[in-house]
Amino acid sequence: MVVVWKDxxxxxxxxxxxxxxxxxxxxxxxxxQFALGPDRERLAGTLPxxxxxxxxxxxxxxxxxxxVAERENDCWEGLLLAPGDKSAIYVGKLAGNLLLMLxxxxxxxxxxxxxxxxxxxxxxxxLAVVIALGTVALAAVGTLFAAMTAQVRARELLFPxxxxxxxxPVLLATVKATEAVLLGETLGxxxxxxxxxxAADVVYVAVGVLTFDFVLEA
Amino acid sequence: xxxxxxxRVTGLRKTFGNHRVLDGLDLDVRAGEAVAVLGANxxxxxxxxxxxxxxxxxxxxTVTVAGHDCAKDPELVRRExxxxxxxxxxxxDLTAAExxxxxxxxxGLTPSAAERASALATVELExxxxxxxxxxxxxxxxxxxxxxxxxxxPRVLLLDEPFTGLDQRAKKWLEEHLASFxxxxxxxxxxxxxxxxxxxxxxxxxxxxxGAIALDTPxxxxxxxxVHRLYTLHAEDAS
Amino acid sequence: xxxLLGFLxxxxxxxxLGMGFGVAPREATQGNVQRIMYLHVPSVWVAYLAFVVVLxxxxxxxxxxxxxADRLAHASAEVGVxxxxxxxxxxxxxxxxxxxxWWTWDARLTSVSxxxxxxxxxxxxRGMIDDRERGARFAAVLxxxxxxxxxxxxxxxxxxxxxxxxxxxxxxxxxxxPGIIKAALYVNFVAFTLLYSYFLTRRVRVxxxxxxxxx
Numbered sequence: 001m002v003v004v005w006k007d008x009x010x011x012x013x014x015x016x017x018x019x020x021x022x023x024x025x026x027x028x029x030x031x032x033q034f035a036l037g038p039d040r041e042r043l044a045g046t047l048p049x050x051x052x053x054x055x056x057x058x059x060x061x062x063x064x065x066x067x068v069a070e071r072e073n074d075c076w077e078g079l080l081l082a083p084g085d086k087s088a089i090y091v092g093k094l095a096g097n098l099l100l101m102l103x104x105x106x107x108x109x110x111x112x113x114x115x116x117x118x119x120x121x122x123x124x125x126x127l128a129v130v131i132a133l134g135t136v137a138l139a140a141v142g143t144l145f146a147a148m149t150a151q152v153r154a155r156e157l158l159f160p161x162x163x164x165x166x167x168x169p170v171l172l173a174t175v176k177a178t179e180a181v182l183l184g185e186t187l188g189x190x191x192x193x194x195x196x197x198x199a200a201d202v203v204y205v206a207v208g209v210l211t212f213d214f215v216l217e218a
Numbered sequence: 219x220x221x222x223x224x225x226r227v228t229g230l231r232k233t234f235g236n237h238r239v240l241d242g243l244d245l246d247v248r249a250g251e252a253v254a255v256l257g258a259n260x261x262x263x264x265x266x267x268x269x270x271x272x273x274x275x276x277x278x279x280t281v282t283v284a285g286h287d288c289a290k291d292p293e294l295v296r297r298e299x300x301x302x303x304x305x306x307x308x309x310x311d312l313t314a315a316e317x318x319x320x321x322x323x324x325x326g327l328t329p330s331a332a333e334r335a336s337a338l339a340t341v342e343l344e345x346x347x348x349x350x351x352x353x354x355x356x357x358x359x360x361x362x363x364x365x366x367x368x369x370x371x372p373r374v375l376l377l378d379e380p381f382t383g384l385d386q387r388a389k390k391w392l393e394e395h396l397a398s399f400x401x402x403x404x405x406x407x408x409x410x411x412x413x414x415x416x417x418x419x420x421x422x423x424x425x426x427x428x429g430a431i432a433l434d435t436p437x438x439x440x441x442x443x444x445v446h447r448l449y450t451l452h453a454e455d456a457s
Numbered sequence: 458x459x460x461l462l463g464f465l466x467x468x469x470x471x472x473x474l475g476m477g478f479g480v481a482p483r484e485a486t487q488g489n490v491q492r493i494m495y496l497h498v499p500s501v502w503v504a505y506l507a508f509v510v511v512l513x514x515x516x517x518x519x520x521x522x523x524x525x526a527d528r529l530a531h532a533s534a535e536v537g538v539x540x541x542x543x544x545x546x547x548x549x550x551x552x553x554x555x556x557x558x559w560w561t562w563d564a565r566l567t568s569v570s571x572x573x574x575x576x577x578x579x580x581x582x583r584g585m586i587d588d589r590e591r592g593a594r595f596a597a598v599l600x601x602x603x604x605x606x607x608x609x610x611x612x613x614x615x616x617x618x619x620x621x622x623x624x625x626x627x628x629x630x631x632x633x634x635p636g637i638i639k640a641a642l643y644v645n646f647v648a649f650t651l652l653y654s655y656f657l658t659r660r661v662r663v664x665x666x667x668x669x670x671x672x
Contacts, residue, residue: 002323010311074305082324083297148595165575166606169613203605211598
């Protein structure tokens with residue numbers, strides 16, 4: 001999809017988003033450590049929550065920038081004027097965002113593993129499934145809302161205000177599932193959470209594809 | 219023989235919130251014709267262009283471009299038009315060639331590398347093809363914008379103050395390019411607030427004041443001074 | 458028409474509240490405070506109803522660009538937020554004497570709070586977009602996303618935390634509630650639905666007048 005190619009090129013040239021998010025993730029880790037104190041046991045208990053908190057906060061920043069290239073270069077109308085199905089643009093942006101988020105999450109996970117001395121080897125496959133499902137849900141709604149708020153006043157405020165309540169069920173599901181996986185339980189034991197996430201993914205992407213036309217329109 | 223105008227605007231009204239920008243605007247443009255829409259800043263020229271480009275919906279009235287209704291079939295209209303506005307729709311971090319490739323693919327075209335190079339050559343950017351747009355002058359960006367339409371060949375070109383910010387050489391180039399576009403059967407609507415080169419290319423001059431076309435006349439019948447006089451007259455009427 | 462609706466609403470409310478606070482039996486352990494359930498539960502049902510209306514009106518708006526549908530969605534969201542707020546408030550008031558705290562993270566209160574914030578965001582979005590047509594479009598999209606989110610919220614919170622008060626009338630499974638209480642609840646449902654309709658029609662009318670004044 002040409003949109004993904006273009007976004008990757010722009011990103012590779014400017015390197016803005018990835019670098020900034022990487023440092024942000026690192027900072028978050030320090031903040032968590034300072035806020036929660038050095039007590040290892042206490043930290044271990046809150047780990048799943050902290051992990052997803054890190055993912056969501058990075059996501060808020062990264063997803064909010066989905067259309068920043070269009071905004072800064074004033075290309076918004078250009079996208080609209082291109083004839084053809086606008087949903088393709090949504091899918092392209094979604095794919096780009098997914099890629100971005102998965103990279104950041106992988107880095108964050110590695111950093112978490114390093115700082116909190118976790119043994120992730122055994123749980124990685126299960127964890128990967130949970131993270132993948134949750135990230136699709138985040139990116140699907142995030143891309144749609146980013147388009148909506150791109151041209152609104154106070155977009156930096158409105159974007160998280162709209163995204164967070166909608167993502168609440170996803171957050172609940174992923175944290176619970178991550179908790180179970182980190183404790184060594186099978187994916188089967190959290191099947192209901194995974195089904196919820198999968199349902200959310202389907203719904204969000206479908207709504208995104210169907211309504212993106214209306215959001216992009218002038 | 220062309221009977222139907224390529225662009226037909228009837229009774230156009232456009233309101234933003236409480237502000238009625240355009241009201242009762244009528245305009246026809248035939249194939250091979252170029253109309254210069256003259257108006258003061260804030261008169262609604264850009265709004266008119268946006269409506270024609272399907273970037274804004276008419277509040278009332280009908281706008282038909284190339285046989286399609288702008289409000290009902292915007293996608294069909296978009297295939298037939300090319301918009302060159304203040305924002306040149308180029309990504310600064312990409313090169314000229316990459317920008318062109320991106321827009322071509324987005325528009326559903328599949329030009330070969332040779333065709334893309336040829337398009338860049340037409341707009342005299344072949345030497346800068348591999349440079350990032352960030353380094354371009356305003357004129358170069360405008361030319362890159364137009365390169366898109368060398369590939370896409372729309373039937374209508376909409377230009378918002380196209381000669382502003384260009385140097386002499388670029389202006390001359392644009393004039394020639396627009397003339398050849400007209401000769402190829404396309405229709406042009408340009409907006410401007412000055413009395414310069416635009417008028418040379420235009421076949422008709424329409425003065426936009428008070429939300430509608432106050433005067434629509436063939437250019438040949440007026441001199442530049444006449445235009446200036448009439449324009450000031452109408453601008454005063456409107457305010 | 459509006460007179461009749463207003464009249465019926467008052468009648469319904471009188472009947473409902475009368476039943477709830479007068480006729481229905483006093484609950485053994487919780488005492489009279491439990492009667493607030495007759496406000497709390499119908500409130501949340503009406504809130505859900507309001508948001509379903511927002512969903513339908515939003516879809517109609519996107520399909521047909523009907524300004525009336527947009528006004529309906531807007532008004533219903535406003536009234537929905539009102540009833541959601543009422544649900545939270547009554548839930549909180551119920552909670553304080555019963556469990557000793559103003560706030561608990563029980564399933565219903567949590568879900569409803571999430572809904573509250575979601576639809577407040579909806580109203581905020583509308584408020585921040587000056588272009589009426591764009592505001593209507595975006596709000597419609599948000600209305601659709603939010604509505605599809607409701608079941609996700611419901612189930613995720615339910616699984617996350619079922620403290621006390623399993624939501625009997627809405628959980629899958631049998632509802633162990635005696636007759637007179639059920640009757641009182643249903644009368645209050647009807648009364649609150651009438652109240653919702655009354656508020657809704659008034660708000661839609663105000664929005665329509667505002668729109669006409671601007672045009």
